[in-house]
Amino acid sequence: MKNTFGNSLLVTLFGESHGKMVGGLLDGIAPGIPVDEDFIAHKLSLRRPFGPGESARVETDDFSIVSGVKDGRTTGTPLCILIPNRDQHSEDYDPDLLRPGHADYTGYCKYHGFEDRVGGGHFSGRLTAPLVALGAIATYALRENGIFIGSHISYLGGVSDREFSQNPLEDIELLEDLRFPTLDEEAGDAMQNEILDARSRDDSLGGILETVVTGLPAGVGEPWFDSVESVLSHLLFSIPAVKGVEFGEGFGFADLPGSEANDAFCLSNRKILTETNHNGGINGGITNGMPVLFRTVFKPTPSIGQEQNTVNLRTGREETITISGRHDACILPRARVVVDSVVSLGLCDLLAVRYGTDFLNPEE
Numbered sequence: 001m002k003n004t005f006g007n008s009l010l011v012t013l014f015g016e017s018h019g020k021m022v023g024g025l026l027d028g029i030a031p032g033i034p035v036d037e038d039f040i041a042h043k044l045s046l047r048r049p050f051g052p053g054e055s056a057r058v059e060t061d062d063f064s065i066v067s068g069v070k071d072g073r074t075t076g077t078p079l080c081i082l083i084p085n086r087d088q089h090s091e092d093y094d095p096d097l098l099r100p101g102h103a104d105y106t107g108y109c110k111y112h113g114f115e116d117r118v119g120g121g122h123f124s125g126r127l128t129a130p131l132v133a134l135g136a137i138a139t140y141a142l143r144e145n146g147i148f149i150g151s152h153i154s155y156l157g158g159v160s161d162r163e164f165s166q167n168p169l170e171d172i173e174l175l176e177d178l179r180f181p182t183l184d185e186e187a188g189d190a191m192q193n194e195i196l197d198a199r200s201r202d203d204s205l206g207g208i209l210e211t212v213v214t215g216l217p218a219g220v221g222e223p224w225f226d227s228v229e230s231v232l233s234h235l236l237f238s239i240p241a242v243k244g245v246e247f248g249e250g251f252g253f254a255d256l257p258g259s260e261a262n263d264a265f266c267l268s269n270r271k272i273l274t275e276t277n278h279n280g281g282i283n284g285g286i287t288n289g290m291p292v293l294f295r296t297v298f299k300p301t302p303s304i305g306q307e308q309n310t311v312n313l314r315t316g317r318e319e320t321i322t323i324s325g326r327h328d329a330c331i332l333p334r335a336r337v338v339v340d341s342v343v344s345l346g347l348c349d350l351l352a353v354r355y356g357t358d359f360l361n362p363e364e
């Protein structure tokens with residue numbers, strides 16, 4: 001059982017989907033880091049369901065910071081954020097009917113039936129709310145240090161978005177407030193139609209998020225086991241429904257000869273850069289100063305309205321299940337802020353290990 005992540009900056013998550021509240025604890029954060037509650041609220045708003053393809057749940061996400069912040073800045077002691085659960089419809093679920101693709105059965109095997117399975121319990125996407133709230137503090141601190149993160153839906157329902165441009169900072173700005181984060185509006189419209197179509201068939205869709213990080217100094221990463229890829233993938237695979245992560249060309253490297261896969265070095269104002277970025281800004285588990293680039297694949301939302309075969313834990317019999325609760329036909333639009341958040345937390349941890357906790361405090 002492990003609900004805490006990190007070496008220097010420790011993140012702990014707790015709560016259940018239909019319990020009283022969910023929350024998160026950040027320990028090891030430098031003192032003096034600005035905590036902008038409007039920024040946190042904005043990031044949480046990007047995680048909430050919206051629009052016709054997504055769940056009708058009302059997740060207001062009113063949060064309260066109960067420790068670790070004074071006069072709008074971190075104190076340096078553990079920072080705890082609580083988010084009450086307000087819109088539970090426990091009657092939507094029979095927790096004994098195992099939902100295919102969800103964590104009901106595996107959770108039961110691990111916690112022997114003592115777990116609170118309703119609504120996905122501790123495995124629910126709801127737990128990503130405190131992750132986003134804590135991540136917002138990290139994102140803000142990174143920005144103050146010139147490090148920016150942005151993700152877009154690069155592939156969904158057979159539709160591809162355009163790639164990040166040579167100036168990813170502009171793209172990151174463009175994506176900032178979008179509820180449906182694509183770089184190309186037409187691609188975004190086509191993807192939304194695919195989601196609506198899936199929903200009309202009581203089905204769901206997965207897809208790929210692509211993320212870029214700019215402004216990271218070269219030399220960050222703790223190989224072997226806390227290489228930048230290891231830390232980021234560890235966090236990304238902790239997000240429910242993530243089933244794959246690839247850095248740079250990723251699985252595409254299988255089709256490239258070395259002469260095309262290598263990124264040749266060059267000089268720009270005496271700074272060492274690379275002419276291409278097939279390696280996604282990381283060599284040997286350490287940042288090389290180029291933008292860090294990776295893709296994350298999400299599976300389709302497991303809860304769907306179609307009839308599926310399952311087993312009833314109470315009766316021990318085979319049954320069918322038709323899930324009528326309020327679910328997103330595709331979680332990618334909401335999941336992108338979750339990806340940005342875990343990446344912010346992971347990078348703050350790596351930076352704190354490399355340069356010390358106070359590195360992130362601009363006034364130190």
Ligand SMILES: Cc1cc2nc3c(=O)[nH]c(=O)nc-3n(C[C@H](O)[C@H](O)[C@H](O)COP(=O)(O)O)c2cc1C
Pocket residue numbers: 055101102103120123124125126128239240241242299301302303326327328331334335338
């Ligand atoms: C932001 C977010 C929202 C989610 N919402 C739902 C949902 O409404 N219904 C559902 O069945 N799964 C949802 N999921 C996915 C499940 O939580 C996840 O598939 C499940 O816990 C099983 O874990 P696994 O897919 O990683 O194996 C969501 C995931 C995220 C990240």
